[in-house]
Amino acid sequence: MMHLDKLFTGRILYEGDFLEGCVGVRDGEIFFVGKEANAPSYDEKIDFNRLLIIPGLIDIHAHLRGMRLKHKEDFSTGTFAAAAGGFTLVLDMPNTDPPTNTHLRMMEKIEEATPQIVVDVGFYFGKPSDRNELQKLLKTVAVGLKLYPEDYCKAGSETTGMLETVRKHGRKIVFHPEDVSIIEENRRRYPEQLKGVEKHGFIRPVEAELSALDVFRSLSGPGAHATHLTTLRSILRARANGFTFDVSVNHLTLSEEDLLRMGSICKVNPPLRSQEERTMLLQSLNRGEVKILATDHAPHTLEEKSSTLYDEVPSGIPCLETAFPALLDLAGRGALNLHNVIDGFTRGPAGFLGDDKLGVIRERNAANLTVVDPKEEWVVKPEEFHTKAKFSPFSNRVLRGRVKATILRGELVYREGEISVPKGFGKIYGAKS
Ligand code: NCD
Ligand code: ZN
Numbered sequence: 001m002m003h004l005d006k007l008f009t010g011r012i013l014y015e016g017d018f019l020e021g022c023v024g025v026r027d028g029e030i031f032f033v034g035k036e037a038n039a040p041s042y043d044e045k046i047d048f049n050r051l052l053i054i055p056g057l058i059d060i061h062a063h064l065r066g067m068r069l070k071h072k073e074d075f076s077t078g079t080f081a082a083a084a085g086g087f088t089l090v091l092d093m094p095n096t097d098p099p100t101n102t103h104l105r106m107m108e109k110i111e112e113a114t115p116q117i118v119v120d121v122g123f124y125f126g127k128p129s130d131r132n133e134l135q136k137l138l139k140t141v142a143v144g145l146k147l148y149p150e151d152y153c154k155a156g157s158e159t160t161g162m163l164e165t166v167r168k169h170g171r172k173i174v175f176h177p178e179d180v181s182i183i184e185e186n187r188r189r190y191p192e193q194l195k196g197v198e199k200h201g202f203i204r205p206v207e208a209e210l211s212a213l214d215v216f217r218s219l220s221g222p223g224a225h226a227t228h229l230t231t232l233r234s235i236l237r238a239r240a241n242g243f244t245f246d247v248s249v250n251h252l253t254l255s256e257e258d259l260l261r262m263g264s265i266c267k268v269n270p271p272l273r274s275q276e277e278r279t280m281l282l283q284s285l286n287r288g289e290v291k292i293l294a295t296d297h298a299p300h301t302l303e304e305k306s307s308t309l310y311d312e313v314p315s316g317i318p319c320l321e322t323a324f325p326a327l328l329d330l331a332g333r334g335a336l337n338l339h340n341v342i343d344g345f346t347r348g349p350a351g352f353l354g355d356d357k358l359g360v361i362r363e364r365n366a367a368n369l370t371v372v373d374p375k376e377e378w379v380v381k382p383e384e385f386h387t388k389a390k391f392s393p394f395s396n397r398v399l400r401g402r403v404k405a406t407i408l409r410g411e412l413v414y415r416e417g418e419i420s421v422p423k424g425f426g427k428i429y430g431a432k433s
Contacts, residue, residue, distance in 0.1 A: 002031065002040045006410055009036060010048030010371060013055065013342065014361055023053060025367040028409030033361060046412070048371050051404055054342050055359050056088030056368030057324060058349035060246065061174075061227050061294035063316070064090065064121065066112050068097040073299040073318075073388050075116035076423050080386035081297070081320040082119050083414035086370040086403040087345075089358065089429055090119060090320075094126035094146050101126035103136035110141070110428055117426030118413055119406070124174060127151040127162075134162055141430030143353070144172030146227075149212060152219055153180040163220045171431065172352070173224040177212035177234070178204055178270055194310045197264050201256050201271035209234050209270055217241040225352065228296050230273050232280040235289060244352065246292035247344075249323040252281055253330065254393055264305050266393050268298070269315040282330070285344065286337045292352055293344035295323040299389035318389035326394060328374050328401025338374070371405035378402050386419070 004024040011018040014033050024032030024039050032039055064078035082090045092113075094100035100109050106125055113121055124146040128134045145166045152159060152175060166173055186193075186203045193199035210233060213226060222242025229235055230251045238245040250268055255278045259266040266272055273281075284290055298316025307313045319326075324345065331338040350359025357366050380394040406414040413421050 004042035025410035122429035292348035
């Protein structure tokens with residue numbers, strides 16, 4: 001008879017329903033899901049009682065920074081924040097200083113991150129300068145290529161060729177859809193709007209997003225992934241163009257009204273949209289059209305975010321620790337469907353990665369689990385965040401729904417505010433080199 005290392009009891013998301021029972025773990029894998037009475041013997045039991053046990057959350061879009069930006073975030077503070085937010089795997093973006101777009105930089109980044117991370121981390125590379133560098137990057141574990149507007153909006157056939165090569169190697173192509181020509185044109189025509197941050201959504205309108213989805217389609221054909229879509233119109237356009245897509249928690253939980261009320265802290269690219277657009281985004285998630293959610297955790301220093309001058313304030317909102325609770329809060333109020341929220345950070349991203357060991361609680365899958373209390377109310381105190389970016393649009397807000405524990409390969413990585421594994425416990429995630 002099989003013997004388990006650990007048993008976690010609670011209300012387990014299993015085959016689409018919450019089952020009062022337990023998850024049995026051995027060697028970091030799930031070996032049993034069912035009623036406790038039927039479980040094999042075990043060494044240790046951890047009772048979560050009435051709490052929900054869901055698959056470990058996966059964020060396919062976060063900025064963990066490091067290197068010359070480690071004053072904003074480093075791989076330990078970034079992954080501490082991820083663990084505290086319920087994430088067991090995070091994919092890190094390449095817009096670093098220096099940019100992660102050569103083989104050497106990728107290897108340096110992996111070397112820097114490896115001893116620091118407490119959850120698993122995968123990496124995207126940025127647009128390489130030539131095909132030789134691309135070939136070398138494709139030999140690393142990087143999950144794929146991330147393109148920013150300036151990388152593709154004015155690009156030619158050599159970029160199309162690169163994209164074909166990335167796809168042929170089975171790596172992901174993720175792009176940030178905002179057309180730089182439209183943004184540049186607006187900046188030229190309306191210089192008086194470039195003083196404060198209030199007109200951010202006017203300078204970078206939905207039309208820029210829609211146009212970029214078409215520009216990218218003509219460059220790459222179908223099959224790429226558009227990240228952080230902000231409106232239903234963009235979702236429809238992305239689908240028509242044959243792209244997969246995600247929606248960021250920022251655009252589901254905040255609107256332009258928050259930018260007007262809170263200012264610089266809510267400046268993010270693409271910008272927050274109107275309350276009407278946000279409502280349509282929530283409804284689209286509820287209809288099951290949005291399969292993948294992302295945080296776009298983008299830490300900056302409080303000093304940088306304290307500026308009120310449009311071009312001085314960097315765009316981006318730190319949110320690894322509030323993203324899932326903010327969605328649970330909306331689900332608790334009936335504004336979001338709980339199962340679609342959970343799937344958006346579990347099953348959806350696992351499908352994006354093509355990884356059938358993640359995203360679902362099932363025998364033989366990785367024992368990556370997130371434990372949440374959908375009813376606990378807590379006050380967001382940014383000074384208690386694990387990220388270095390100790391500010392938030394949710395500061396002092398009461399959220400109903402809290403991450404209680406995060407379990408990676410059967411080990412408690414985070415519980416009740418504390419990180420409980422040494423740095424380096426997380427592993428680098430990625431393609432077999
Ligand atoms: C990103 C960041 O801070 O790295 N910011 C953001 O607003 N999403 C960069 C970017 O995508 O522009
Ligand atoms: Zn981003």
